[in-house]
Amino acid sequence: MAFAVIPAPSIFAAVDRSYDRAVGINQSTLVANQGGMFAKIFPPSTSTAVIAGSDFVPSVETVTKLDPDVVIQWGDRGEGVTQPIETAGYPVIGLRYGTQEDLETWIRLFSEIAGKPDRGKELVQWHSELASLRSAVATQTGHRPRAMILSKTGEAFSTTSPTGYDGFQFPLVGADLVTKGLSSDSLQVSPEQIVAWDPEVIMLSGFDKSVPADVYADPRFANIAAVRDKRVYKTPLGAYRWQVPSMELPLMWQWMNRILYPNSKDGVLREKVRAAFDSLYGYRITDEEIDQVLRLDLNKDSADYDQFFR
Known part of the structure; x- marks a missing residue:
C-alpha cells in the first residue's frame, strides 16, 4: 500500500x-x-x-x-x-x-x-474515551483558559483552522480557542494578532522546529499571558504527531487537559502512554522513551510540566 x-x-x-x-x-x-x-x-x-x-x-x-x-x-x-x-x-x-x-x-x-x-x-x-473526557470537562467550573496552536516557518507564524479538527478538540478539553473567529485561508497570523488574542496557553505545532524557549525569548511576545506565566508547550510526538487525527489522539486530549488544568504529579498520563504503545503497536516503551514522547527536554522549563516527570 x-x-x-x-x-x-x-x-x-x-x-x-x-x-x-x-x-x-x-x-x-x-x-x-x-x-x-x-x-x-x-x-x-x-x-x-x-x-x-x-x-x-x-x-x-x-x-x-x-x-x-x-x-x-x-x-x-x-x-x-x-x-x-x-x-x-x-x-x-x-x-x-x-x-x-x-x-x-x-x-x-x-x-x-x-x-x-x-x-x-x-x-x-x-477513542470513545472522548465521551468520558467531555463529561469531566462539563463539570469544570470557572475560567476556561484561552489557548491556541502556533506554528512558525522562517519568520512567518500560522495557526490551525478553528472550523476543522482543532475547533473540535479545544472545547473538548476545556479550552477557549482564541482563533475561533479566524477566516484566513492561509491561516497565517501576525505577531500583533497573537498579542491581541493574548492566549494564556500556547501549544507549539509538531510540524516545525519551534520550541518554547524561542517564544519566551521573542520580545514581541513579552506581555502575552502564556509567556509571562511560562505556559508555552511543544506538542508531543509519539508514533505520530499527537495534534492531528491519529491513533494516539486520546493521549493528546489527556495531555491538553492536564496542561490547561494542571494536577499534581501522579504518573497517570505516563501510564496511559505505556499501555497505549503496548496495545497499539505491541511495543514496550521505556521511561526514557516516554520522556521523549512528552518532549520533557523542550518543555521542562514550562509551568507545571513537572507533573509529567518520573
Missing part, C-alpha cells in the same frame, strides 16, 4: 500492528517517522519511498515503480491529487478530513483492508 495522506501509515500500522504493507508515504510522514518513536517501533519506516509532498500531488513515476495494490489519498481535495494515480491504473481510496467521525471511518476502513474488523472495533472503542 502507498499512503499520500500524512497520518495514514501510523494508523494502518496500529490496526495491523505491522508496517510490512507500507511501500510509499508522504514526505511529511517520513520526517515524523525519523524524528519520533515510529523509527524505534518500525525501523523500515525511516527509509520508505516518498510518493507525495505537502501539496499531496502524487509522483506517478514513483507510484508506478512501487506498484502498490492500492493508494490511500485525500478524496476531498480535487481530481488533481487522485486522477493521476487512477490514470496510471492504480485503485485509489479517498479519505475525508475534518471530524472525529471521519477518523473513526478511517480506522474501520483500514481494519477491513487488513482483514481485522474486530481490531477496528477495539480501536474505535478506545
Whole structure:
C-alpha cells in the first residue's frame, strides 16, 4: 500500500500492528517517522519511498515503480491529487478530513483492508474515551483558559483552522480557542494578532522546529499571558504527531487537559502512554522513551510540566 495522506501509515500500522504493507508515504510522514518513536517501533519506516509532498500531488513515476495494490489519498481535495494515480491504473481510496467521525471511518476502513474488523472495533472503542473526557470537562467550573496552536516557518507564524479538527478538540478539553473567529485561508497570523488574542496557553505545532524557549525569548511576545506565566508547550510526538487525527489522539486530549488544568504529579498520563504503545503497536516503551514522547527536554522549563516527570 502507498499512503499520500500524512497520518495514514501510523494508523494502518496500529490496526495491523505491522508496517510490512507500507511501500510509499508522504514526505511529511517520513520526517515524523525519523524524528519520533515510529523509527524505534518500525525501523523500515525511516527509509520508505516518498510518493507525495505537502501539496499531496502524487509522483506517478514513483507510484508506478512501487506498484502498490492500492493508494490511500485525500478524496476531498480535487481530481488533481487522485486522477493521476487512477490514470496510471492504480485503485485509489479517498479519505475525508475534518471530524472525529471521519477518523473513526478511517480506522474501520483500514481494519477491513487488513482483514481485522474486530481490531477496528477495539480501536474505535478506545477513542470513545472522548465521551468520558467531555463529561469531566462539563463539570469544570470557572475560567476556561484561552489557548491556541502556533506554528512558525522562517519568520512567518500560522495557526490551525478553528472550523476543522482543532475547533473540535479545544472545547473538548476545556479550552477557549482564541482563533475561533479566524477566516484566513492561509491561516497565517501576525505577531500583533497573537498579542491581541493574548492566549494564556500556547501549544507549539509538531510540524516545525519551534520550541518554547524561542517564544519566551521573542520580545514581541513579552506581555502575552502564556509567556509571562511560562505556559508555552511543544506538542508531543509519539508514533505520530499527537495534534492531528491519529491513533494516539486520546493521549493528546489527556495531555491538553492536564496542561490547561494542571494536577499534581501522579504518573497517570505516563501510564496511559505505556499501555497505549503496548496495545497499539505491541511495543514496550521505556521511561526514557516516554520522556521523549512528552518532549520533557523542550518543555521542562514550562509551568507545571513537572507533573509529567518520573
